[in-house]
Amino acid sequence: MRTVTIADVAKHAGVAVSTVSYVLSGKRAISATTRQRVLDSVRALGYHPNAGARALASKRAKVIALVLPLRAGMNLPVLMQFATSVVTTARQYDHDVLLMTADEGADGLHRVAASALVDGLLLMDVEIHDPRVPLLRKLAEPSVLIGFPADPEGLTCVDLDFARAGALCADHLADLGHREIALLGAPRVVYERGTGFAERTMAGFVEAARRHGLEADARPCEESFDEVHAAVKLLLDERPRLSGLVVHNEAAAGHVLGALRILGRRVPEDVSVVAICPDDIAERASPALTSVLIPAEDVGRQAVRLLMAKLEGQAVPDSTLLEPRLTIRESSR
Amino acid sequence: MRTVTIADVAKHAGVAVSTVSYVLSGKRAISATTRQRVLDSVRALGYHPNAGARALASKRAKVIALVLPLRAGMNLPVLMQFATSVVTTARQYDHDVLLMTADEGADGLHRVAASALVDGLLLMDVEIHDPRVPLLRKLAEPSVLIGFPADPEGLTCVDLDFARAGALCADHLADLGHREIALLGAPRVVYERGTGFAERTMAGFVEAARRHGLEADARPCEESFDEVHAAVKLLLDERPRLSGLVVHNEAAAGHVLGALRILGRRVPEDVSVVAICPDDIAERASPALTSVLIPAEDVGRQAVRLLMAKLEGQAVPDSTLLEPRLTIRESSR
């Protein structure tokens, strides 16, 4: 069973090859009757255009690269949600997604771009001083970054507005009347890596707390139960009147509740807890966590849209910040 | 800056286009001096073969599809580990990975295969009665499945030997002298979906326990803390002398420890706990869990190897079962 080519379709429909091509691409007017005849033949023969030939002739592969930081430390569920929404959205634009890991580095990006395997690049988890950024600036292929490098000049970046997220938590606790609050953040190593989002959350939190005239405190937080327990205990020892806690660390959120339980603090009666995490984690905790969600799906969808716009040659904003949303559940009052 | 083609390289090196091609592919003997001259030109010009043209001429895209079940209910960290190892291994064979979600269904597979976008397919989370299986049998492109459908005839399947994993847990508890043991499995919905691995674990567990003459019990288990707590409580109420617990549910493993703590059972003094889960989860728990790991990386690597072998036209075994490994930590004695 030889694979069906455009020539087979043309013969079957009794038209020229180019006519079939124009029917399929819509780039020239074709009469309704011819169009229908061609489409019928396409269906009858089960024709699928050869991707390589199409790419070669049109200089468009209809594939985008998705570069994920497939290493430890990232939050996996969020990553998957993000990847899913990227794939789904790309398909809506009739594109496929090539999966790459960050450890291929700049060379890998150069390879897929130079070989015309992909038309554009989507990079997740860009760091403040990311070695791939200079390459992206040079590349002919458009790219979109999730996260912000130190100098986003000339790049297209998308991210959750983490500063607003931090601020939103502080606002919420202030509204509830809390006077002493604290934030437990990502593991220390994340700050050291300088990914940026962790710092920006802290900064937004501290700034909003200051604006409300609250006593506030923000520190990194490791992810094992024991370390979370120790951190919470230390915090409560140092600040006995603390009544509001923000957790920006999915892995630790559940452990914080466990630690408070063990330390004899009721949630939310004694301490209100607000998490910055995906909804499913917040909902699964008990009590269910009031949370600011990381809209991974929105980020993915928006990133693909921006990339598609750039592929069309449209101008897009350099920076897109997605608004965080606070959902009030049982853990704060 | 026009992109560099093989003709540019040929001219630069003073040889024919075909010679460059043969140097790069190694499919014909080329003298050492010519080879070196060509390679130098390749480097000097920064040549990268055009993927579309290569695919068109050679009928090999050097891309494989990875179809992930990007929906709820799967264990995400394992999925990521798996994806990472697939990408990394594929790169070792000079292949790239196209990411697809299962919700594109059989049509999606047909599309990427018929358009020659990919040379082969890797499907994860295949179900007992998977609608994609009949298509895979028909497809000219080779495929490898993670998991087993009802009738694996004519397919290539890879999986952890879950029956052995369940048995290994029962063996371990029996060796420690426990007489009454139980297994808490995946959420009920997983059994209903008929993915197979959950049942096989249970069966292996029950069978091994029977062989050792133990009292054993196996039941599904939901993932929220409250439901886990209720399940554990029920189990202990029904079986007060229960002293060994196997948890085959990553999300619930941590909650089981929390529930036992609240119910006044010490681990491992009163109850030994063994988990079937990735190492990182087992290590992070407190006490650290004795566990049978799901070797996601091995599975991914092995799956890619099998697929590459099939692409080369080699015969491969229909079924590959990966041996589970028990790591003893603090939660069992």
Place this chain on the structure above:
DNA sequence: GCAGGTCATCGAAGCGCTTCGACGCGAAGG
């Protein structure tokens, strides 16, 4: 010294598609 065989290289024919310019035809305009 010449037939036969290797080895290294070349040229050209595609692979299946897109796209450009050309062309025929009927309608509109003078």
Place this chain on the structure above:
DNA sequence: CCTTCGCGTCGAAGCGCTTCGATGACCTGC
């Protein structure tokens, strides 16, 4: 009535690569 135009369609020229058969150059052995 003849020109002009636009619409719908066609043919052919690539896109950049692989691969097959051909061609010399050089060696081997009788």
